[in-house]
Amino acid sequence: MICYNVARRFFPMKAEADRYRVDQKLRPSALTRLDVRTREDLADILNSVAAEERPDLSAFTPEPAKEEPPILAAIAKAEGLQHHDPDDADIPAFLKA
Numbered sequence: 163m164i165c166y167n168v169a170r171r172f173f174p175m176k177a178e179a180d181r182y183r184v185d186q187k188l189r190p191s192a193l194t195r196l197d198v199r200t201r202e203d204l205a206d207i208l209n210s211v212a213a214e215e216r217p218d219l220s221a222f223t224p225e226p227a228k229e230e231p232p233i234l235a236a237i238a239k240a241e242g243l244q245h246h247d248p249d250d251a252d253i254p255a256f257l258k259a
Contacts, residue, residue, distance in 0.1 A: 163197075163198045163199075163204075164195060164196065164197055164198070165196050165198070166178075166179035166193060166194065166195055166196065167179070167193075167194040167196055168182050168183045168186070168188065168192055168193050168194070169182075169183075169186060169188060169192060170211075172196075176193075176195075179193055180193060
């Protein structure tokens with residue numbers, strides 16, 4: 163089962179979670195995908211949510227790619243471009259919807 167978390171709120175659909183994230187003016191990194199495969203995983207998530215401190219959901223979140231794909235680096239080098247992190251970009255409002 164897959165669900166999404168944004169600022170301690172859970173959503174069944176990614177589009178709903180992303181819309182909430184944009185409405186709250188949060189960065190794309192605030193959206194967390196949770197992949198629950200066993201009852202133990204579900205129990206761990208529920209226990210984390212019930213705790214007073216912020217839950218550590220990293221065990222249920224796939225690791226993002228650490229490196230830029232080689233083809234993007236080659237294209238950027240050929241065109242003299244620099245790679246920009248999407249979290250740092252100013253995305254126009256009409257593209258966020």
